[in-house]
Amino acid sequence: MARPGRPGMSDELxxxxxxxxxxxxxxxxxxxxxxxxxxxxFTVVRQTGGYVPPSRQRRAGTLTLIERxxxxxxxxxLASTVCREVNCNRGRRKYRAVDADHHAWRxxxxxxxxxxxxxxxxxxxxxxxxxxxxxxxxxxxxxxxxYPAESGMxxxxxxxxxxxxxxxxxxxxxNLQQHLPTRRPTRRNIHNTMTGQWRSQITDAVSIRExxxxxxxxxxxxxxxxxxxxxxxxxxxxTVVERATRxxxxxxxAGRDMATVTxxxxxxxxxxxxxxxKSLTWDRGMELADHKTVTANTGLAAYFADPRxxxxxxxxxxxxxxxxxxxxxxxxxxxxxxxxxxxLAAKLNPRPRKTLGYDTPADRLQALLR
Numbered sequence: 586m587a588r589p590g591r592p593g594m595s596d597e598l599x600x601x602x603x604x605x606x607x608x609x610x611x612x613x614x615x616x617x618x619x620x621x622x623x624x625x626x627f628t629v630v631r632q633t634g635g636y637v638p639p640s641r642q643r644r645a646g647t648l649t650l651i652e653r654x655x656x657x658x659x660x661x662x663l664a665s666t667v668c669r670e671v672n673c674n675r676g677r678r679k680y681r682a683v684d685a686d687h688h689a690w691r692x693x694x695x696x697x698x699x700x701x702x703x704x705x706x707x708x709x710x711x712x713x714x715x716x717x718x719x720x721x722x723x724x725x726x727x728x729x730x731x732y733p734a735e736s737g738m739x740x741x742x743x744x745x746x747x748x749x750x751x752x753x754x755x756x757x758x759x760n761l762q763q764h765l766p767t768r769r770p771t772r773r774n775i776h777n778t779m780t781g782q783w784r785s786q787i788t789d790a791v792s793i794r795e796x797x798x799x800x801x802x803x804x805x806x807x808x809x810x811x812x813x814x815x816x817x818x819x820x821x822x823x824t825v826v827e828r829a830t831r832x833x834x835x836x837x838x839a840g841r842d843m844a845t846v847t848x849x850x851x852x853x854x855x856x857x858x859x860x861x862x863k864s865l866t867w868d869r870g871m872e873l874a875d876h877k878t879v880t881a882n883t884g885l886a887a888y889f890a891d892p893r894x895x896x897x898x899x900x901x902x903x904x905x906x907x908x909x910x911x912x913x914x915x916x917x918x919x920x921x922x923x924x925x926x927x928x929l930a931a932k933l934n935p936r937p938r939k940t941l942g943y944d945t946p947a948d949r950l951q952a953l954l955r
Contacts (some may be wrong), residue, residue, distance in 0.1 A: 607637045634750025635771030653682040700740050701748050701756045715761045721745040787874050790889045803829040806953045807863030810901035816918035826904045830949035835926035846872040851882035
């Protein structure tokens with residue numbers, strides 16, 4: 586049942602969500618199971634900082650929902666219990682069982698104040714160490730070395746993480762998250778890996794190990810590497826780099842889903858000369874799951890790098906590093922048009938590259954096509 590006055594995910598679906606999150610399943614799988622969009626799932630998870638909330642239980646002796654339904658009829662409870670229940674929930678004329686039960690659950694919350702809240706000196710020390718880019722584990726280890734157990738200057742690394750990720754505690758500022766090594770916005774569940782999950786499976790994916798040998802020596806133009814360059818607020822562009830010349834093509838994308846990426850790659854790559862459309866190497870992202878359509882539309886044979894092996898697409902990774910000069914991390918790139926990206930590519934491709942003996946990608950392409 587959804588909360589009264591607050592339409593959205595029901596308590597039953599929230600229980601399903603947390604069971605799946607605790608077992609390490611992905612946002613996509615949870616969204617499909619609950620029928621709610623990815624953003625809703627992420628919002629619920631972020632409210633607790635990624636921690637699975639403990640299951641709630643009623644205190645012995647309190648009224649249940651069924652008993653509250655019976656208050657308006659006849660109920661064999663103490664008169665003081667019934668009187669207190671009614672008075673706490675808008676009186677005899679406005680009493681409603683569903684509202685009373687919801688408010689009782691809300692009033693029953695007992696958030697425990699953590700050690701960082703109770704000890705300002707400890708809190709200031711932790712915040713200063715985080716500003717110096719120390720990890721929570723390093724902070725805890727240093728405190729154990731400097732202070733005895735009875736000093737009150739001890740805290741667990743999980744308390745630090747929870748104070749950062751659960752902002753409703755009001756203990757540590759949100760901007761301190763940027764000093765964590767991973768910069769994640771939520772605590773990652775230990776079971777939350779992509780191994781064997783549906784989203785990591787691409788049908789009929791051809792491994793990079795099966796690429797022709799001509800791709801490795803970079804003597805023949807037309808073999809490319811691609812990936813998504815991500816910006817803030819779910820903005821993204823596709824980058825496609827030719828291996829022999831390092832010539833870069835930038836593609837405007839309205840989303841990072843499979844259909845949008847497939848359409849954008851097909852539209853842009855099909856405009857290139859046929860002799861420079863031979864292969865495309867991508868990572869294991871599901872945005873290129875429909876690689877067969879891209880191949881059919883462009884003639885680019887698709888190959889996929891091994892999981893967590895960015896060095897296998899080093900040309901694209903190095904180009905993305907150059908592009909970060911124009912698209913810093915944390916900045917949205919949603920407002921750029923395809924004309925803007927074409928102008929930027931025209932600015933990037935005439936730049937001399939050390940790996941090309943300070944030739945430019947544009948010059949190398951012209952030489953290879955002669």
